[in-house]
Amino acid sequence: MDTPLPTDILVVGGGPAGLACAAALGTLGLSVAVADPRPVVAAADDPDADLRSTAMLQPARDLLEAVGAWDRMDAEATPLEVMRMVDATRDPPVARDFRADDISDRPFGWNLPAWAIRKALSERVAELENVTLRASGLAALLPRSAYARATLEDGTRLDARLVVGADGRESKVRDLLGLRARTVGYGQTALVFAVTHERPHDNVSTEVHRSGGPFTLVPLPDRDGRPCSAVVWMDDADAQARRMELDPGAFSAKATERSADAQGALTLVGRRAAWPISTVVATRMTGPRTALMAEAAHAMPPIGAQGLNTSLRDAAALRDLCERRPDEIGTPGWLDAYARARHPDAVMRAAGIDGLNRVSQSGGLAGLRATGIELLHDVAPLRRLAMRMGLGA
Numbered sequence: 001m002d003t004p005l006p007t008d009i010l011v012v013g014g015g016p017a018g019l020a021c022a023a024a025l026g027t028l029g030l031s032v033a034v035a036d037p038r039p040v041v042a043a044a045d046d047p048d049a050d051l052r053s054t055a056m057l058q059p060a061r062d063l064l065e066a067v068g069a070w071d072r073m074d075a076e077a078t079p080l081e082v083m084r085m086v087d088a089t090r091d092p093p094v095a096r097d098f099r100a101d102d103i104s105d106r107p108f109g110w111n112l113p114a115w116a117i118r119k120a121l122s123e124r125v126a127e128l129e130n131v132t133l134r135a136s137g138l139a140a141l142l143p144r145s146a147y148a149r150a151t152l153e154d155g156t157r158l159d160a161r162l163v164v165g166a167d168g169r170e171s172k173v174r175d176l177l178g179l180r181a182r183t184v185g186y187g188q189t190a191l192v193f194a195v196t197h198e199r200p201h202d203n204v205s206t207e208v209h210r211s212g213g214p215f216t217l218v219p220l221p222d223r224d225g226r227p228c229s230a231v232v233w234m235d236d237a238d239a240q241a242r243r244m245e246l247d248p249g250a251f252s253a254k255a256t257e258r259s260a261d262a263q264g265a266l267t268l269v270g271r272r273a274a275w276p277i278s279t280v281v282a283t284r285m286t287g288p289r290t291a292l293m294a295e296a297a298h299a300m301p302p303i304g305a306q307g308l309n310t311s312l313r314d315a316a317a318l319r320d321l322c323e324r325r326p327d328e329i330g331t332p333g334w335l336d337a338y339a340r341a342r343h344p345d346a347v348m349r350a351a352g353i354d355g356l357n358r359v360s361q362s363g364g365l366a367g368l369r370a371t372g373i374e375l376l377h378d379v380a381p382l383r384r385l386a387m388r389m390g391l392g393a
């Protein structure tokens with residue numbers, strides 16, 4: 001059997017979070033291996049392309065710039081300058097605009113296709129000589145006191161001072177180490193698709209509430225000369241399964257009706273994808289020689305663009321600790337510092353998004369929700385606090 005290969009860090013999972021982490025640690029000069037069997041797609045029309053669009057908030061952009069990946073995705077990015085919240089159960093609907101220029105001289109964030117984020121990050125990682133990409137999954141993990149020995153499905157063995165589990169909500173790293181996670185289901189599915197529409201979006205992201213979950217339009221670049229937005233539509237799983245069967249014309253009509261005329265008539269362009277919705281929170285973010293990050297540690301419903309943005313804060317925390325305490329990487333004290341830096345924030349954000357989702361899902365709480373939107377917006381200190389917290393404060 002081949003001798004195990006030594007590396008400072010093994011990142012298990014080359015999704016956007018794992019790749020961002022690898023780029024951040026590689027930029028520090030550490031030796032990093034990334035293991036993931038899933039190929040990277042190069043274009044939106046690839047049948048395996050992840051159709052989700054991801055709003056990268058200000059701190060996420062700062063990290064992506066620092067690791068040298070932002071320039072590769074900038075051309076695909078649409079700024080988000082206003083977040084409009086609408087409760088369409090009242091007549092007329094309650095609508096309030098939260099403006100980025102109320103708290104910052106930059107947009108809240110930039111909307112990007114998920115496949116483009118992963119592509120840009122994998123290209124950046126491939127450029128770093130001290131980072132190697134291995135197209136194979138993790139098969140076994142044996143932590144020792146000074147390193148963890150990982151065996152990949154292709155038989156490669158690696159001895160790493162630190163294993164980063166970035167292998168998604170069904171994390172094998174978490175399972176192999178016996179780390180527990182609490183999972184909450186909502187019986188909801190998110191439909192993800194793009195639409196062209198009658199009126200320009202003016203870089204406004206609109207979240208429309210009725211019942212079943214939010215219907216969110218997020219700005220994209222014009223398509224075929226028409227204004228275009230990405231949509232995340234959350235609702236009861238059975239109703240969504242029926243909508244997936246509708247022909248494009250009938251589906252567009254249903255989406256237009258649900259949007260409460262946010263942008264005029266909506267026309268579906270391209271494919272639809274369905275994502276089951278749950279919250280997953282690991283009870284601990286560390287094990288021996290191991291740190292969990294991103295959806296392996298915390299996954300939440302897609303509200304307020306918190307998912308990947310929270311994950312990139314894990315990557316930034318790992319980078320900062322590696323920079324400040326390089327000799328202690330992967331030791332118990334070092335791992336405790338990581339857990340202290342990240343676990344409370346992840347738990348708090350997951351709980352907050354869980355609450356917002358329940359309020360959005362419920363028809364019975366509509367009155368409370370509409371009043372909540374008015375209060376949150378109309379009381380200026382509350383409004384600014386909410387916006388700063390949404391950005392990661």
Ligand SMILES: Cc1cc2nc3c(=O)[nH]c(=O)nc-3n(C[C@H](O)[C@H](O)[C@H](O)COP(=O)(O)OP(=O)(O)OC[C@H]3O[C@@H](n4cnc5c(N)ncnc54)[C@H](O)[C@@H]3O)c2cc1C
Binds near residue numbers: 014015
């Ligand atoms: C509808 C929807 C909309 C969203 N919108 C936003 C948004 O606007 N803003 C935002 O911040 N977030 C958003 N999110 C959340 C965001 O998309 C996810 O948090 C993010 O894509 C997950 O990235 P990840 O790298 O943690 O996990 P994944 O993308 O799941 O990557 C995990 C990787 O691990 C690999 N893997 C699995 N097992 C193994 C193994 N044994 N060995 C090696 N590799 C393995 C997989 O192949 C995969 O590539 C949204 C989510 C949904 C569902």
